[in-house]
Amino acid sequence: MSTLVARLKNTFPLKRSSKLKRMDGFQLFLLIMLTVLSVFMLLPIVYIFSTAFKPYQELFLYPPTFLVRNPTIQNFVDLLNATQSTVIPVTRYIFNSVIVTFLAVFGMTIIGALAAYPLSKHEFPGRGFVFASIVTSLMFVPEAVGIPRYVVVSHLGIMNTYMGHVFPLLANSAGVFLIKQFVDGVPNELMEASKIDGASEITIFLRIVIPLAMPAVATMSIIAFQAAWSNTETSNLYMQDESMKTMPFYLSTITSGLANSVARQGAAAAGGLLMFVPNLIIFLFQQRRMIATMAHSGIK
């Protein structure tokens, strides 16, 4: 803890020292409490990283250790070896995952933001009903809709295509709800003023609504990425063609049924890390937009 503060001080010398001096005792106390809590909350991330580098003996230590003692990359080698024996090369799964995640995240975010704007600012007939349906749809558990959704996908003829991966994810009710709540905070005067200046709806959307609701759009892209990247459902249900399945599905086949076996536990841990790192990167990348960019100047 003290070393962390020291390191942070070194990294951001000017800002840090000035800010710390301005903090009173109570704030410092809160900061320390928050740091202790944070370390505890971070344990799963630490665990994912350290387990991936554990040699066999350490993987089966009981109780498990959080930190690896003799790091090795053997697990990653095992993962590569495990993937060489299959007909479909692992690169194919990765390629599928990247394509699907890319399309789904962009699709979800753009479609969600487009829908949130009129839901918040336009008084079109049916608005209340549509919004109520979106919120109510959040309340239904996915278990019961699995079979009907399968029927829909098969009738649309998008089985074994990338569309079959992407389309079922596109309508993200939580995301639309989130962005709509933020667009509510965009002052109407701002939009009316630009309308008088001759701006079209699409200009207002792109130049005013999106920049001001950026924290929400960034937040949505984080959850959209998480949902799409680690999604095994579409591969499981809608893809019979092995070459159309994605990375998380493939990793789940390595681990499933092997829960009690020694073999490939290391490879599974390495795979877990590979799946987690993109999530982490997207979060770190997008939280900047979420936390740092606030357009306060002259609005509200």
Add this chain to the structure above:
Amino acid sequence: MSGNLETNLNLNSPINSQAHVSRVRRLLTEMWKHRLSYLFIAPFLICFVFFIILPIIAAVYLSFTYFNTVQSPYYIGWLNYQNLFSQDTIFLQYVLPNTFRFAVIVGPVGYVASFFLAWLITQVPKTIRGFYALAIYAPSLTAGVAMSVVWGVIFAGARTGYLNSMLLQLGWIDKPILWVTDKNYLMNIMIIVSVWAAMGLGFLAMIAGILNVNPELYEAGRIDGIKSRLEEIWYITIPSMKAQMLFSAVMAIVGTFKAGAIGVELSGQNPTPEYAGQLITNHIDDYGFIRFEMGYAAATSVVLLVVIYLANRLGYRLFGTRGDE
């Protein structure tokens, strides 16, 4: 053209229907005026209808059928619902009370914790905010791993489990306790772990919401005589981010009522030991995927939907602005 149509209709229809027609026409012109709004919302709406609304309607239909996922479903009326509320003693005796107890504690505690932590994070210097946000969000980011690994080790039933070994060393207990498979402890452990993992999407929305509050408001508040931080939160921060507070409240309610994986993950069994940690979602899984009584599972889902809906009405009462309802 439109005048012609009106007179034509006038000739062969009473006044009543004329009013009706003009109302439809007004609606249509109103809709045409907003055609751009519909264009904006169309891509979402199409996906929403196909992949969310249609399946939900189908599931509601299935709840009135007997459906074992192999043969085609046949209509049995309200029988599933009748059985659920009159014969399913497990549902009435364990599942329903468990779900309410879990939700009533985890929902509000998680909600308040999310807000408090989000607020704390906005108080630390900008440069290190990201670290704290990541840390608090970590349980949600790592999803299942967190639950089974971190807490599994702490609450392991053997002498070597962290909590057991600590309590044994302190001399507070004589023999190790089977934390997650004992019906007396499972529910409380589920609640603790769920609160720990409650900082999800709602938490992120709150951080963004707090940072979105215009700082000039705080200055104005100070001039108007706001003294403490608490007053600042109560009179400025929360009223300025009602939209985000409402969003998080809905997500907290929905999330806690739909929770289910946790008891099974911790104890490693479905059903959980003596149904101590059985929640509605576990019950749905149990019937839908273990006994393959999809119709019954669908009926249970519809009941859950109604429960969540009612809880949300209460939430709106508490947090919503008048315009939202």
